[in-house]
Amino acid sequence: MVETLLEIHGLKTWFKTDDGMVRAVDGVDLRIDHGETLGVVGESGCGKTVTARSVLKLIDMPPGRFEGGRILWRGRDLIPLDDQEMNKIRAREIAIIFQEPMTSLNPVYTVGDQIAEVIALHQKLGRKQAMEGAAEMLRLVNIPNPQHRVHDYPHQFSGGMRQRVMIAMALSCQPKLLIADEPTTALDVTIQAQILELMHEMKDRFGMAIMLITHAMGVVAETCQRVTVMYAGKVVEEAPVGELFGQPRHPYTQGLIRSIPRVDRAAEKKQRLEAISGTVPSLLDPPPGCRFAARCRYASDICVREMPPLKEVAPGHFVRCVL
């Protein structure tokens, strides 16, 4: 039996605004096992990032608020922990990397100093040892000439290199789980592939799990074992990656997969790219029914009236749909 690292049950992270409560994450369940890669997909504003930041409790409160649910990290609920206790989990057990490698590093310190800071902070090492650790991390993420590059400043690195530095920093304390919040969105395609490859390599080396948040279905297909699809603050489908792409059950997932650009088909038939019509509903006081009903081609009366439960349609394949 593989150890379950992270289990989220019915997580609700809401934000108080002048117009009312925004239910950014409204009852999300997900699970990550030791050593696996879970993809979390959905369009912008569906709550992927808020879910990720909730896990590390990086949500500013106020305006944010946990309205309910539990975040179990190896069986221990993180929600009641204070900042000091969270700091023992951050980087040491769960680390995160962000979307924007250009701004995620402090411009006034060398990259070595920044990696060494994390190492020194968590492993209580002296500066010299920490700097050696930093150089070693840079070598692991394939930065050429790491002994010299540790003394360079972030602006002397390219976007892809900075993302490597971020990964080095996040992994410097060998966390069990790496949350990657759209790590490749800001990078061009060839660099994207390199970064994904690097993450995969690091995952094997350190035996960690990855929660990969993305909106690129192609990235998911290549790297993940299981996929959770989110829509408007809810999980709509969860399945092993092969099954999700082979037999998507939720109309939203089907729409997402159909909207993946296919170069070969477009060239042959001059087909227009298929899109899901409509926009994401407002998360301020959402209607009671299925959140996707307004854009769903199969929607019926019952969809508008009540929220369908998440039900298991095949082993490990859950769908929130009446169909």
Added chain:
Amino acid sequence: MTVTQSAPTGVPAPAAAATATTRKKQHFSPWQEVWRRFRRHRLALASSIVLGLIIVTVVFGPLVWTVPINEIDFAAKLQGPSWAHPLGTDDLGQDVLARMIYGGRISLAVGLAAMVVAIFVGVLVGAIAGMASGKVDAALMWLSDLFLSLPTLPLLLLIIYLFRDSLKAVFGVEGGIFIMIVVVIGGLRWMPAARLVRAQFLSLREKEFVEAARALGASRTRQVVQHILPNALGPVIVAATIDVAAAIIQESTLSFLGLGFPPDIPTWGRLLADAKDYLDIAPHWALASGAAIFLTVLSINFIGDGLRDALDPRRVI
């Protein structure tokens, strides 16, 4: 993996790579790096030399130039520069050079100390306001608006009138007045720094590198001290240099009004104020004190510029 760095450097690849590596091998302490960058800023370097000379002169000058500051000699009043009096004499026949040297001690000390007070209070208030936001922020900004709207001079007069004697009693004439002037000038000049720092904090604390630090376990204090503050310092340093200048000038205003140091203790501001009545017959007197203030303020400003550039690693020098 082994793609070397020398590849994209262009034509003289081996030489460039060699110098790059030798330079990198030399040193790595961040302060040495700052010094290396500071040295490239010619004006700042020249200004540090000028300021250094001024400081050495006022500190050690009295040991070399032993003419007393208050030897009155009406026979030699308002004389121009001569070997006996290199900077001439004033209306009482006192040696201007000796008074300049002595006054420089007070003026520089007041300027620097008042700047430290103003910047310390300003950074503290600005940082708290910028981090706390909400009610605390509003209250602190309200307080700084209040201070900004106070008419400085009448307030200075009032404070000095109230506390001068008790401070004199505790710290002696010069010490007491020094403390009072520094606190009063510094205490009424922290608002611009506070607003500057607050504005910087408000934008910096939302930056992703701060969130990244937080996500990797940095405590709130560490986020502020290590990550936000160093990024906010550039404009603060420039403000600090302007504060030094303003404090020197403000001290002269106070002395001029007879509320600073007693008339027999010279400061640059006081010398300038006394000299202004004799501008037509003895311009050397005003020129000496004016030039001293001007040179000091200007070189402090250039040093501030150079420091700001040297401390910002993004700037290519």
